[in-house]
Amino acid sequence: MSMKEEVRNMKLSAPEMASSAAEVRDRALQLAAEKLEAEKEAVFAENAKDLAAAEAAGVAPAIRKRLKFNEEKLADVLAGIRILIGLPDPVGKVSLDRELDEGLRLVRVSCPIGVIGVIFEARPDALVQISTLCIKSGNCAVLKGGKETANTNRILFRLIREAAVEAGLPENALLQAEQHSEIDELLACDREVDLLIPRGSNAFVQYIMNNTKIPVMGHADGICHIYVDKDADLSKAVPVIVDAKTQYTAACNAVETLLIDRCIAPEFLPSLAEALRKEQVKLYGTEEAAALTGCEVIGEADFREYLDLAVSVKLVDGVEEAISHINRYGSHHTDAILTENAKTAERFMQMVDSAGVYQNCSTRFADGFRYGFGAEVGISTGKIHARGPVGLEGLVTYKYRLFGSGQTVGDYASGRRSFHFRDLT
């Protein structure tokens, strides 16, 4: 069967998956956790094959680390599944219950999106995380993982799918794509797949976005800013900036550009530069910034996402210039202001057009777990549907149910009857 046919069959099963009971979905998660635990040695053995192949192929150690699926990763995904089981069912929530007229009642109720396509680069834990989120939310899922962890993905997928079927979910609620060519086949399934979630590098996500008509949820860039205002408490500023830059440099929510209020720069910037250099951070910046720190000079159009121990620095004339720099050069992900002035903070948070706008804390907080969502599908820099860290809420939509007793529109158009719109909740 071709990919398209398989996904079409999945689409026809999606309403069955969507109407499965919450207990059945939670039971599938429970079984998945048990199977992963019971079969962990087999999983680790498959992962060892992938790691050996990667080493033989000369894959860099930093990337090999991401391919690894060991006791620690297993413990993380099991903890994630347990949290997920404990979360309330996102399906069937009533967000509007309105009597339009006597005997004509409109109810808006949440339901799964349907068929989710997930394409991720080499990170086996992402397979577990996202497939379990899809199960919990009643969605069918097509999963395409990176070929570097093909063996690990295969066994993880098999265990999770077995759990789903054993619990009573439809046979074709979960599908694994293994061939690289299947990515493009999947991207062409715009009548069958309702939403695509890519997880991977900037270039990878950009490729997906440019090559499909299916809605894509995710982010390509993460150029996060911290603006240090003249009213900042400078004793807090250094640790927050060091954390945002160094705590995990490969993350999309790490800070990449520092904007410093010109009037505090001479006092603050040299000590900040020293603190950052102590952590091996390389500084780039405008000529003015270089004069105060000795950093390498680059133009602001060259400020970029380093995903590394490097940061750009620019001096600005207060919060307005900071706002306009961020809205022009940022990626609408997460941007922070450090200030004790509530009015300045309000202006910044109002005007900066990003999913996350922070006052006096690290940009690294932009994360589904840290927001208390229990798990995240990814972080969206789009404004349509879901924005910022996306948890279960991002995997549901809604439908309108209208219960009547023979009503016709003609009666209302002619004035024989009229609506009274009474909200029942």
Add this chain to the structure above:
Amino acid sequence: MSMKEEVRNMKLSAPEMASSAAEVRDRALQLAAEKLEAEKEAVFAENAKDLAAAEAAGVAPAIRKRLKFNEEKLADVLAGIRILIGLPDPVGKVSLDRELDEGLRLVRVSCPIGVIGVIFEARPDALVQISTLCIKSGNCAVLKGGKETANTNRILFRLIREAAVEAGLPENALLQAEQHSEIDELLACDREVDLLIPRGSNAFVQYIMNNTKIPVMGHADGICHIYVDKDADLSKAVPVIVDAKTQYTAACNAVETLLIDRCIAPEFLPSLAEALRKEQVKLYGTEEAAALTGCEVIGEADFREYLDLAVSVKLVDGVEEAISHINRYGSHHTDAILTENAKTAERFMQMVDSAGVYQNCSTRFADGFRYGFGAEVGISTGKIHARGPVGLEGLVTYKYRLFGSGQTVGDYASGRRSFHFRDLT
């Protein structure tokens, strides 16, 4: 200035528009209503030019009717604006307020999407409707109307824009595109325009969807179904079907396909056919349907959106076959079941994958005004962001504001601090 430059400037003004006070936006709407009323003779005169040109060009009377902007259309749009002014502000609504830890508070607050591109075929009232919805929701808007009403659009746009600026909204919050070539220019502005709303024919919407990377909200097809179950109250069925088919045939929510439970077909279908023919409705259907009604035979793959006094008919074996026909051939818009059996209705409403699932009423109810939304931007058959009739809610997104006091992620990662996630609302 090129279209792209103009839209880029608009994008940079969008945060200013987004932070405008609700009173200012309502004042702009009030002024717009006053100007439209005061200048109505000038508007009608411009419209007369468009109508004369259309007649000279041989445009069909049915289409010319849509181009008309007269006292009646004016009264409709003024009533719409008055309702809009009375609706609560969709901006600034808090949907999550959570203390993550002592002194670290996360607030999710609704905000305008930013820049909305609206492309509509010849319907001057749509210009007023959508631009006022954008003003109410704090969005900037680029409007491109059909060339058939260029004169009417120009004066309507001028009056609304003057009202916005007089009320104190940004100069470039509203922009009109008048050249046909500007449609493609607008479709290429994927970094500047956050959402596109096309209003027009199936082919027109499809063209937009196929030629842009900007998210599109709308619907191309409207193939709505009514399934008449064996437990239907047949005395209600005929008027509901006649209404759904004939009350306004050009609407996307008019019924296009009738599915009749096989076991009631011999009794019911001949009388239904008679009632429909009395209203000049032409019937098409499967051989079985033809045997009972004498309609023209067509295959179910040829069932289509007629937007006219015509309907397709098919016999099915109960609700399951109805569901699978609808999910396969429908357009996920609005589908109804006629039955007195609550269990059968529940199954239908659960399994049919459409924005609207109705029991015992006409599909023509799928409309923002009839749902009590006050106004609608359009009807979405997509599942991402907004589904079904879309009112003001569909024009806002949200951002996460995080208020801290120097917190770093390192402290939580190392276990020195931990989250307590306390919802404050």
